[in-house]
Amino acid sequence: MTDPVGKKPGLFKRVTGSRELRRQPLFTGISWLVLLFLYAPVAVLIVFSFNDNRSVVRWTEFSLRWYTAALDNGDIRRSALISLEVALTATVFATVIATMAALATARGGAFRGRSAAIALINQPLMIPEIVTAIATLSFFSILRQLTGVTGLGWLILAHTVFCIPFAYMPIRARLSDMPATFEEAAADLYAAPWQVFRHVTLPLLMPGVMAGAMLAFVVSLDDVIITLLVAGPGETTLPIYILGQIRRGVTPEVNAVSTILIAVTVAMVALTFLLQRKRK
Amino acid sequence: MIDVRHVTKRFGIGAPAVTALGDVSLVIPEGSFFTLLGPSGCGKTTLLRLIAGFELPSEGEIALDGDPIGHLAPHERPVNTVFQNYALFPHMSVARNIGFGLEMLKRPKSEISTTIEEMLDLVQLGAFASRRVDQLSGGQQQRVALARALAPRPKVLLLDEPLSALDLKLRKGMQSELKRLQHETGITFVFVTHDQGEALAMSDQIAVMSAGAVRQVGTPEQIYTKPQSRFVADFIGDTNIVKADLLGYEGDRALIHFGEGETLAVHAASLSLQPGPVHVAMRPETISILDEGAETALLRGSVIDSTYFGAGSQMRLRLDDGTEVIAQVEHPRAPGSRVGLRCDSAMLHVLED
Ligand SMILES: Nc1ncnc2c1ncn2[C@@H]1O[C@H](COP(=O)(O)OP(=O)(O)OP(=O)(O)O)[C@@H](O)[C@H]1O
Ligand SMILES: [Mg+2]
Numbered sequence: 001m002t003d004p005v006g007k008k009p010g011l012f013k014r015v016t017g018s019r020e021l022r023r024q025p026l027f028t029g030i031s032w033l034v035l036l037f038l039y040a041p042v043a044v045l046i047v048f049s050f051n052d053n054r055s056v057v058r059w060t061e062f063s064l065r066w067y068t069a070a071l072d073n074g075d076i077r078r079s080a081l082i083s084l085e086v087a088l089t090a091t092v093f094a095t096v097i098a099t100m101a102a103l104a105t106a107r108g109g110a111f112r113g114r115s116a117a118i119a120l121i122n123q124p125l126m127i128p129e130i131v132t133a134i135a136t137l138s139f140f141s142i143l144r145q146l147t148g149v150t151g152l153g154w155l156i157l158a159h160t161v162f163c164i165p166f167a168y169m170p171i172r173a174r175l176s177d178m179p180a181t182f183e184e185a186a187a188d189l190y191a192a193p194w195q196v197f198r199h200v201t202l203p204l205l206m207p208g209v210m211a212g213a214m215l216a217f218v219v220s221l222d223d224v225i226i227t228l229l230v231a232g233p234g235e236t237t238l239p240i241y242i243l244g245q246i247r248r249g250v251t252p253e254v255n256a257v258s259t260i261l262i263a264v265t266v267a268m269v270a271l272t273f274l275l276q277r278k279r280k
Numbered sequence: 281m282i283d284v285r286h287v288t289k290r291f292g293i294g295a296p297a298v299t300a301l302g303d304v305s306l307v308i309p310e311g312s313f314f315t316l317l318g319p320s321g322c323g324k325t326t327l328l329r330l331i332a333g334f335e336l337p338s339e340g341e342i343a344l345d346g347d348p349i350g351h352l353a354p355h356e357r358p359v360n361t362v363f364q365n366y367a368l369f370p371h372m373s374v375a376r377n378i379g380f381g382l383e384m385l386k387r388p389k390s391e392i393s394t395t396i397e398e399m400l401d402l403v404q405l406g407a408f409a410s411r412r413v414d415q416l417s418g419g420q421q422q423r424v425a426l427a428r429a430l431a432p433r434p435k436v437l438l439l440d441e442p443l444s445a446l447d448l449k450l451r452k453g454m455q456s457e458l459k460r461l462q463h464e465t466g467i468t469f470v471f472v473t474h475d476q477g478e479a480l481a482m483s484d485q486i487a488v489m490s491a492g493a494v495r496q497v498g499t500p501e502q503i504y505t506k507p508q509s510r511f512v513a514d515f516i517g518d519t520n521i522v523k524a525d526l527l528g529y530e531g532d533r534a535l536i537h538f539g540e541g542e543t544l545a546v547h548a549a550s551l552s553l554q555p556g557p558v559h560v561a562m563r564p565e566t567i568s569i570l571d572e573g574a575e576t577a578l579l580r581g582s583v584i585d586s587t588y589f590g591a592g593s594q595m596r597l598r599l600d601d602g603t604e605v606i607a608q609v610e611h612p613r614a615p616g617s618r619v620g621l622r623c624d625s626a627m628l629h630v631l632e633d
Pocket of ligand 1: 291292298299300318319320321322323324325326327474
């Protein structure tokens with residue numbers, strides 16, 4: 001038996017939607033405009049961070065002096081360290097919690113309120129950040145007063161909470177894509193539940209966990225609104241410091257710090273993509 | 281020996297519950313190649329998963345060598361599974377996959393590495409120990425899955441349609457390889473398939489299932505020549521099912537009568553059927569074709585068509601009561617011609633329903 005349709009693909013040429021869309025007038029132009037307005041400011045910022053001049057509009061000569069200045073600035077170093085401390089700690093906590101949440105919602109079988117749990121975990125993504133920030137501020141003020149505890153812990157706690165959904169999404173996505181038969185096979189081969197997790201689930205889940213952790217790290221590192229309201233005295237993070245500086249006008253020093261921040265973020269996001277693609 | 285006692289498995293809770301298995305009882309002898317055969321959705325995988333421990337029975341008990349195991353976790357049962365999609369651990373080498381069970385059982389390193397070597401030899405993959413599993417062909421992955429499941433020397437090996445993903449030629453090769461492995465290891469194999477040819481070729485015993493129940497258990501020959509019910513006769517192959525009248529019994533034989541000819545004493549699936557209309561299994565190769573007027577004819581009908589297939593021809597006929605039957609003959613008659621049929625009474629078999 002022959003199949004005339006299958007043998008002659010030319011008879012049924014597929015019309016692809018994206019082709020049609022690309023032919024629409026203005027489509028290409030609008031795309032380029034969007035890209036321009038997205039990335040031109042960043043490009044300008046990066047270029048002028050290497051400018052050997054105080055001006056951020058007039059180019060004179062290439063120089064690394066603003067990087068040196070930024071690195072020599074004690075305030076910048078301090079706030080960068082606080083940013084790192086908060087972001088790293090919050091990332092670890094948020095990733096562990098998100099992994100447990102993903103395991104419970106994707107592998108724990110059906111339990112009462114599972115859909116509600118998933119919705120609740122993701123809900124913070126939907127609430128305007130300023131609302132969360134104000135709510136956290138007043139709630140933490142009460143707690144601070146009641147417990148008498150002060151310190152960076154509160155800021156880390158706030159960051160952990162808003163990082164959880166960002167870490168949860170890629171972990172849960174990876175887990176749902178992963179057939180449960182690997183874990184069944186391990187259990188079948190005499191692995192107790194925690195051994196199944198250690199030898200099979202976690203290694204296979206790792207790209208998702210790393211992606212989640214990096215997303216959480218970047219989100220924490222970039223955060224302004226919640227940090228602005230929750231951070232106590234002496235807990236200035238890098239974005240807050242930059243914000244304070246540009247009130248007095250943009251300086252090439254701020255450009256240099258921002259460029260470093262961009263580099264770190266881009267590296268993280270790129271790594272995330274690579275990790276997610278690796279096991280596909 | 282696996283003893284499945286009155287096992288029922290329901291999925292879901294409340295009114296829309298699905299009964300995947302209803303009161304199944306089964307004895308799987310030690311050291312046998314035992315096949316679960318049945319159409320899609322009849323509960324084969326469910327029964328296998330209950331034995332492996334991935335599901336717990338809603339009712340009933342499963343015993344292994346007399347000890348109840350129905351409520352143990354999978355890692356507490358000396359039972360291993362070859363999964364349909366193999367489920368090899370993609371982040372481990374071939375050798376580590378094979379050694380995983382022993383590693384979890386905390387066996388000494390030396391024992392693990394000798395067993396891995398033995399297993400690689402057994403499945404003829406010696407050169408592949410350090411390969412990643414995604415660098416293997418389907419047939420090689422299949423054999424790694426077998427080696428991995430056999431390495432801990434389980435009492436029972438469960439195989440859920442392990443050959444369905446392979447092409448025909450590879451499948452034939454793996455069929456004899458599986459038989460060989462079962463013979464060499466002496467481990468009880470419980471094999472799931474919906475391919476009756478595969479089941480007949482490989483098994484010591486077959487359990488034919490339908491709709492969550494076991495319909496018949498027997499050797500391939502018993503299942504093939506003495507199907508108990510119309511379902512089994514139909515499912516196992518090209519058997520004709522013909523209507524007859526049951527008159528009574530004579531010893532362990534049933535006395536039946538077709539439309540014409542003499543009364544015959546034949547085998548019966550049950551000796552407690554009520555006299556009246558019954559169904560009889562009649563194998564195509566036991567039918568002989570006579571002229572229409574022949575006095576010895578038991579049935580009459582007309583030829584629909586015939587197909588030549590080398591050793592003879594397969595003729596389709598329509599009996600006068602409308603039943604279609606197939607006969608294997610050397611000299612086919614022309615389509616449309618009227619004929620009489622006769623059948624070796626020793627090969628007839630009264631069905632239960
Ligand atoms: N987890 C489950 N939840 C609900 N119903 C299920 C579940 N697993 C199986 N069933 C149902 O139980 C019945 C038997 O399924 P099972 O997988 O055992 O069939 P099978 O004989 O293995 O079929 P196949 O040859 O297609 O693999 C089916 O009706 C199926 O829909
Ligand atoms: Mg199945």
